[in-house]
Amino acid sequence: MADPFVIVGGDAAGLSAASKFKREAPDREVVVLERGRWVSYAHCGMPYYVKGEVESLSDLLSLSPAEIVERGIDLRRGHEVTGVDPDAKTVRVRTDSERYDQAYGDLLVATGARAVDGPIDGADLEGAFTMHDMDAAAAVRAFLTPPAEIDPDAVDGEYVDRDRVETYATREPPEAVAVVGGGYVGVEMVEAFEAYDLDVHLLQRPDRLLPPFGETASERVIETLRERGVRVRLGTAVDEIVGDGRAEAVVAGDERIPVDLALIGIGIRPNTGPIEDAGVELGDSGAIAVDDYGRTNREHVYAAGDCAEMCHAVTGEPEWVPLGLTANRAGRAIGATVAGDPTPVGEIAGTAAVKAFETECARTGIVDRDRAREAGFDPVSETITASSRSGYYPGAAETAVTLVADRETERLLGGAIVGTDRAAIRIDTIATALEAGMTVADVERLDLAYAPPFSPVWDPVLVAAKVLNGSLDAP
Amino acid sequence: MADPFVIVGGDAAGLSAASKFKREAPDREVVVLERGRWVSYAHCGMPYYVKGEVESLSDLLSLSPAEIVERGIDLRRGHEVTGVDPDAKTVRVRTDSERYDQAYGDLLVATGARAVDGPIDGADLEGAFTMHDMDAAAAVRAFLTPPAEIDPDAVDGEYVDRDRVETYATREPPEAVAVVGGGYVGVEMVEAFEAYDLDVHLLQRPDRLLPPFGETASERVIETLRERGVRVRLGTAVDEIVGDGRAEAVVAGDERIPVDLALIGIGIRPNTGPIEDAGVELGDSGAIAVDDYGRTNREHVYAAGDCAEMCHAVTGEPEWVPLGLTANRAGRAIGATVAGDPTPVGEIAGTAAVKAFETECARTGIVDRDRAREAGFDPVSETITASSRSGYYPGAAETAVTLVADRETERLLGGAIVGTDRAAIRIDTIATALEAGMTVADVERLDLAYAPPFSPVWDPVLVAAKVLNGSLDAP
Known part of the structure; x- marks a missing residue:
């Protein structure tokens, strides 16, 4: 029997890969090595657990270990990978009680990221x-x-x-x-x-x-x-x-x-410890460099999630943007690829949302003008505020939209939205326009929904596109 | 001095055209002939006025007659246009006290639509x-x-x-x-x-x-x-x-x-009375047929808004889809065109939203399969339900997403969303994908925002795309 598909790390990327692989190739073996006790948990939900809005830590688990095992995945918690030997196609594993070499047919490094606590003295104090x-x-x-x-x-x-x-x-x-x-x-x-x-x-x-x-x-x-x-x-x-x-x-x-x-x-940094001596190439960001299929420079070694780079939808360059959706998606794609159905891991636009109480913020693509210049663009940017609903309709709130475009091509590069009334969710319109390679004029022409309880006639995104289009036309 | 730009109808399309024209060509004359007393009002807001959520009828006015006149627009309320003579380039006008012929250089027919009340006997009773x-x-x-x-x-x-x-x-x-x-x-x-x-x-x-x-x-x-x-x-x-x-x-x-x-x-029907004897062509829908610039078959006669057809973004065919945003947009484009800056009126995807209490519904493109077949497509459709937020986050609600695609090209044709938690606004993602001509696979790859308070890792739109993609792959 062939050596198993071995996955280092039992979170978003790792378990998405394992699950997809097992669905596509139910007769083949997949081993997930996780150094901790927790697997498949919603990292982004932890602040809401601390706040008390989420009752139990268990609520944050996407899958329990039992459910993972039911899928036919050989999940080994408390198993730390301390090194990888791509020539021998083995990983070195350490548990509380033993050390062993695990052979692999294909290997996915999905070791995530770690929080930076330095250089702050006293970060190890209690409290x-x-x-x-x-x-x-x-x-x-x-x-x-x-x-x-x-x-x-x-x-x-x-x-x-x-x-x-x-x-x-x-x-x-x-x-x-x-x-x-x-x-x-x-x-x-x-x-x-x-x-x-x-x-x-x-x-x-x-x-x-x-x-x-x-x-x-x-x-x-x-x-x-x-x-x-x-x-x-x-x-x-x-x-x-x-x-x-x-x-x-x-x-x-x-x-x-x-x-x-x-x-x-x-801040966080990619967790590349286990592959440090394995000759696996890192990108400029310090995360693991991969190709369109999540393959590293070493044969049969893949990487995905917060430890790996991804191709940026706007620059086309590899970037390190650790986010949950793309970790899941890249893991899933690699699971399919290893199972025999080559699937690109896709691109990342850096679409993200965060809230501070009632204030919602969202962003996608390249928002920072310096960053846009570094990537070779000539950025033009406008920020507008517009109502989230028809002005006369209860609940209407000011919504700020920033759009950034390249002066020469007039292509949309990125955007940000801030507001209190369903503001964050509107970023998906901009993210979609971005991935379609739309110009600002294309965005201005979009037929978005108008109804007084939901949006004014001219949606804030359309207002921003109109104003930015004006700036692009200006000499 | 040249004859003025004459606009029949003082609502969304008509006043958007007049305002844009006056900004682009401040020295030229624009006359708006409105048969009623009300102008520039938010038709879609009336139910909320009746409900009592909107205090005053005046709240529904985008612009007051005084503001319109301040823009340099010759607004004439209580002036009904009873006929158009495109050869003489005049319109016949009737008021309470007089009848006259008004000469025009260019004419915009923006007469809107009228409610159908028949064939129901007794529709004229009080109450x-x-x-x-x-x-x-x-x-x-x-x-x-x-x-x-x-x-x-x-x-x-x-x-x-x-x-x-x-x-x-x-x-x-x-x-x-x-x-x-x-x-x-x-x-x-x-x-x-x-x-x-x-x-x-x-x-x-x-x-x-x-x-x-x-x-x-x-x-x-x-x-x-x-x-x-x-x-x-x-x-x-x-x-x-x-x-x-x-x-x-x-x-x-x-x-x-x-x-x-x-x-x-x-239901409503396009209001084409004033041009009935003017040799202005109607489309199969009964609304006025126009080209990409809102021009009718008669020279110097334009039409826009609820009385006119528009090119559908999915079928590329003229359709009658009376909606507020496209009325505003087409009016604005025609105002620019007549002022000397030829501007296409754009397309319509039929993006719309409506609510019944807390239940929000939205749609875009072609949702109905029979309609898709009539338009020459081989429709495949899936409806899924998914959570509006991370399942553990308070306020998460079931959201139903329907996506329709063409089997051969795998192109997205339309979609609909129903739910209680920020459901309607998500239609703009689908509308944007539609106008970009995306395939279902393109939609599945979108980098949409994930954050527990706003969206689960796999946004309902992505879940629908994934499932529909599976159906498209099935033999």
């Missing part, structure tokens, strides 16, 4: 967290909840790091919290902490929040957070978390902000 | 209405409101047919209402009547509500209306409204339903 795994989410929620109210059923006993949860479950909840970093995770965690009525500080080194979402998103989100009493500081780098065993303050320059909990969300 | 003008909306709301609560300020005194309003304002409100016709207007008016806690009957001759929106929309809307206590009867043609001077009952076959108010919403 300092990154939000990159379910155990951290469980610990933070346990810390936030008064000991008397801890619901043991809401913390999934089968997989969670129970010792860590118990450390925090017995403690008095924090009164002041610092969130270090104002990207997705930072902004979402601010919302989660605010639900517990804490003093929340958000410290962001750049001069904007949510940089990929453009200036308007940053302004509106800052406004929204400040209305809720969140202390937002831009241009503020946290050097250190200090405390005697436990986090007691964050230090930024001359300032010392006393807190009981520090949440570090300053 | 029987069609909902195709502001005076009807004012009268219906006055009728629904107890005399003591009538707010004279909410009925715009400057334009409204005050006699007609007063007839109903003094009457006791109706207790039972029949809505005849289950299209947009019928469904929206049912929602409006229900707000007054009346016995509401909806009588629809076809076996579905909202036929252009597909079967799922009909099923869900019926369910929603019945939950609210609305009596919905399908396959029920109303033959007659009976009563002694005032509507007292609607008669459908053997059945006689006692009501105090009957609202007829069984």
Whole structure:
């Protein structure tokens, strides 16, 4: 019998590949090696678990380990891959009790990304967290909840790091919290902490929040957070978390902000450890370089998800844009390819959405003009505001739309939307236009839906296209 | 000085044309002849005025007559055009006090559509209405409101047919209402009547509500209306409204339903009266045939809006699809063309949205399979349901998506969406894909936004594309 299809990493990309492979080739063997206990969980849902909007950690599982095994997948949790030998076609595996070499026919590296916590001294103190795994989410929620109210059923006993949860479950909840970093995770965690009525500080080194979402998103989100009493500081780098065993303050320059909990969300990096000595090429981004089918430079070695690059829909160049949908899609495509049905992994436009309370932000393609210039475009950009519904209809709210286009070709390069009334979902219109290679004039001509409860006659996206078209026509 | 640009009809298409023309050619003369008193009003907003969600009729005006005149437009209300002489380049005008011939350099026919009320006997009784003008909306709301609560300020005194309003304002409100016709207007008016806690009957001759929106929309809307206590009867043609001077009952076959108010919403027809003897060609639909620039077969005579056909984005054939956005857009294009900047009027995909209470329905392109076959396609269609957000996130609701494609080319032909959570707005993704000429596989590859509060990893549109792609691949 042929060697199995081996997958390193049991999350979005890895399990999408395993499931698709098993559907297409039910008689062939697939092994998933996951170093942790958690598999197939919705990383993006963790802030809402911490906030309390999602009851149980188990709610965040797409598939339970039992369901995965039922699909005929040989799932091995607690199995860490420490190295890959593409010549021998084996991976080195380490568990609590043994070490072994696992042979593979094809290999998918789907090792994801890891949260960066440095260079911040004191990131390892108790009460300092990154939000990159379910155990951290469980610990933070346990810390936030008064000991008397801890619901043991809401913390999934089968997989969670129970010792860590118990450390925090017995403690008095924090009164002041610092969130270090104002990207997705930072902004979402601010919302989660605010639900517990804490003093929340958000410290962001750049001069904007949510940089990929453009200036308007940053302004509106800052406004929204400040209305809720969140202390937002831009241009503020946290050097250190200090405390005697436990986090007691964050230090930024001359300032010392006393807190009981520090949440570090300053970014993630691709997890390439297992293939470091395997001769697998990385791209300029530091993520694994792959071709249109997710193949690395080493034969029979694929990579997908947050550890790999993908081809960008606008630039056509490989980029590292770690997002959930494309991880699932690339995994699924590789599962089909390995099963014998060659399927491209597709492109990424970087379409993403995030909310801060009622303020919704979304983006796609290239929004930043400097980034557009680096990619060889001559960007022209306009931001407009328009009503989300007919002005006379209840619930109408101001919606800001930014569109970016290339001056010469007039092709749409990207866009962003900010607003409170079904704003984020409108980004899909722009993402679709982008992937169709539409010009701004094409977008202006789109027959979008008009009905007073849903959209004004001229949808905000159409208004933006009209205004940007005017700028493109200007000499 | 050259003869003016004359526009017949002072609503969406007519005033968009006049405004654009005046911006592009400020020194040239434009005359708008409107037979009524109301101009530039949001027809689609009337049901929400009747419902009481929109306070005043004036809120529905995009531009007041004074604002129109400020733009340098020669607006003449109460001026009815009774004929056109394209050889002499004149229109015959009738007012309360005079008749005259108006010379034109270019002419735009933007006479809109009229509500059909026949063949239903008794449609002229008091208490029987069609909902195709502001005076009807004012009268219906006055009728629904107890005399003591009538707010004279909410009925715009400057334009409204005050006699007609007063007839109903003094009457006791109706207790039972029949809505005849289950299209947009019928469904929206049912929602409006229900707000007054009346016995509401909806009588629809076809076996579905909202036929252009597909079967799922009909099923869900019926369910929603019945939950609210609305009596919905399908396959029920109303033959007659009976009563002694005032509507007292609607008669459908053997059945006689006692009501105090009957609202007829069984369709509209293009208003082509003024050009009937002018040798202006009509299309098969009965609406005015035009070319890509909105030109009729007679030189210097244009047509736009609900009286004219437009080129359909999917079939490439002229069709009559009276909708607000394309009326505005075509008017604007013709304004530019007449001012010297030839601008195509664009295509129509028939993108539309409607709601019945919390149930939102939207559609674009060709949804009906028989219609697709008539247009020369071999339609394949799938309807799926998927969650509107990550399943664990509060507010997630089932969303039904129908996609229709051509078997041979695998090109997307149309789609429909039904649901309660930001469902309608998602149609714009499908409309954009449609206008880009995407195949179902292209749609499946779209990088749409995923974030738990907004969309699951696999957006309902992507799920539908995946399933339809499977059907297309099947032998």
